[in-house]
Amino acid sequence: MTQQITTTPLTFTVRRHPPELIVPAKPTPRELKPLSDIDDQEGLRFHIPFFHIYGSNPKMGNKNPASVIREALAKALVFYYPFAGRLKEGQGRKLMVDCSGEGVLFIEAEADVTLKQFGVELQPPFPCREELLYDVPGSSGILDSPLLLIQVTRLLCGGFILAVRFNHTMCDGFGYAQFMTTLSEMTNGASVPSILPVWQRELLCAREPPHVTCTHHEYDKVADTNGKIFTLNDMERRSFFFGPTQISALRRFLPTHLKGCTTFEVLTASLWRCRTIAIQPNLEDDMRMMIIVNARSKFKPMIPVGYYGNVFAYPAAISKAQDICNKPLGYTLELVKKAKSEVTEEYMRSVADLMVIRGRPLFTTVGSYIVSDVTRFGLLELDFGWGKSVYAGPDFHVASFYTRYINRKGESGILASVWLPAIAMKRFVEELDKMLAPDDNDYHVIQEDSQLIQKYNLPTMIR
Template identity: 30%
Template sequence: MKVDVVETTLVAPSEDTPRRELWLSNLDLAVPRTHTPLVYYYPVPATPAPEPAGAVGEGFFAPERLKAALARALVPFYPLAGRLGVGEGGRLQIDCNGEGALFVVARADFAGEELFQDYEPSPETRRMFVPFVPSGEPPCIMAMFQVTFLKGGGVVLGTGIHHVTMDGMGAFHFIQTWTGLARGLDAAEACGSLPFHDRTLLRARSPPTPAFDHPVYSLALLNGCPRPFVTRVYSVAPKLLADLKSHCAPGVSTYCAVTAHLWRCMCVARGLAPASDTRLRVPANIRHRLRPPLPRSYFGNAIVRDLVTTRVEDVLARPLGFVAQAIKDAVDRVDDVYVRSVVDYLEVESEKGSQAARGQLMPESDLWVVSWLGMPMYDADFGWGTPRFVAPAQMFGSGTAYVTQRADMDEGVAVLFGLEPEYLQCFEKVFYRE
């Protein structure tokens, strides 16, 4: 498979934007210091869509039309046109200088079905479809996009946005804005609520007074060794999903039910000792959990982690509903007190010179499951239809999983899971209850 770059350019905001240094919160600084690589696959539409009024450029995924819409989208989302910088005391910040986002046009010598029929995130997939920079450290670019035209039609949009700028909700808010502008919507209609950029709402208290210990942010729990792994996409059909949820109490979410099942399957596949400990890292969106709540359009990292630690024998021998409830309890305990404690804990650790855990080198006993359920990941229509498939281009560690919806909500959900190859066969048999 070969991909040739035919154009590389910087796209600056179409209007003047604030020139300032954007302070980053402790939650921004606790994420992996890298660009998050995603791919959106668009097959050729059966019926060509009409050009929207005022659109620039013609034809399927015309680059000029996308670049013009991107320039307009970078006006409200101006941090994405800046560069990662260093402020007072060596603290990372975003230098909002309007230099622009990277935009690449490429052509591939293969068809989309060859890759997306049995899609696997991998370093090779990222290399083909997402622009790459050697380091996520200052003064790196904040946002990169690549449109790759496939053999026989079809397009892959690859996006690489630096994780310190935003979480999943912020990323999909930006994509919705960009695609809406490309369809000819006005700025207010495409963007909806303007992104909220004031991250000082998540500033630590003075003095910082954490109410709890937060070992999930400790480097001590990332003591795993680099291990070869592969990533597979597992479909959770409605029948299997209904079966899993039938073993759980009312009110237990799809995420908790699927994650409980995934946790069990991981323990079995890896042959973990029944008396040993296993840990699950779970994320929680805090926008609605703070008092007062953050604006829904808060553009930054508004996710905190919690940790569920238990014996392997409890994960395997207890009912699935018990495991799912333990996950639900961990998510539910993330309230205003807990969030402020996390922010203060990270402040104390930084004052001691300690770094927050940002990597994903977990030991074989552990699992990290991220939820994209309920996010508008498929609301990405540039004017030629919605994507057939959206997923990470690459996973960054064994034992890491995403739970996402499918393009067709009636098809259930999908689990992307990175696991050592020697455990795959056993995992798949247990996962599908064979």
């Protein structure tokens, strides 16, 4: 199948081979494996795409990356055989994997374009993502659909793009990285993963009887009394690079007692503030910053090494819009730090119990902004024989993802994705540019800048 792709100023053609189902290379158990009560919540019942981009490597000669990865995938599925099954739903919306061995979808493709032609900075959103990761008809359901879809697109320069879409109920980012590490090891001749996968989803199932012991504002039932802040029309997605210079600029706005905060914390607080100003909510509206927190280390004993299920929570920091806009950056930073600290083993047990009691609800969407840090998963280092990738991370709009990135100057930093209506994106960029500008007394005390009131027509902002 061939489709013409036009970007500005790039035009190229992608030729796809027919989709295949790759099954485990050896017989695997036929069994029914329930997911955990963290796994099967409504907010994880979707497929999430990741892109891994590789340059050419003369040492690989004429080897076809699609053939190399296809063969390794069959071997990896021997150990991760639940991925080759299909999800079923039981009583109480309980999800379980029918380990049927039906296989995962695999697509081989070629594009008549070089990596260099994609542009100076390789970062999402990739304008041709629909062809680099083709949505095979009938493949994107939650029940009775393939749990993995992989496409390898070879480029004229000898490089390739590996695109992967996985059902989020099966694993989180940490588990995805573990599976992809196994896949890379198999391409390099390994017969057994360096870390053996662990299922044991019962470790994160609800207690008997279930009882909610913590406050979970991320699942609050909130009426959208003012209608949606924005619609999905005319949306724009952009990526922003934050290296040492940019992070230092953001830290200027912090009080002394918060100077030791993490890069994640100051970046998250800053983006939350810029985004809130950009979308212009009602000043009395509650805004939620929901932070993806990996909870593996919170358990005693720790969750076993090799466990690849979902082990995270998204605690919510909550504030009135007017306070985010007007108070010092340290105010939002304190809220971010507090939300992160709430995640404990008991918190996770309480989430699992809440899921069973309330029918596995969706997280609160009204006034919510979600951030997820995937910088520590080692995705750039994944080597399928062609060396390290030049980009590795998600291309998805539901959350702002932080990925490791090396820009064209060779600077290492964080790439943060933001998704907003075009008019709000313009305001977002303006606010962010002010924070990143060289030291300027007119904006150094950002929370006292009265221009915000005039510029955004927010007459009742409280100082």
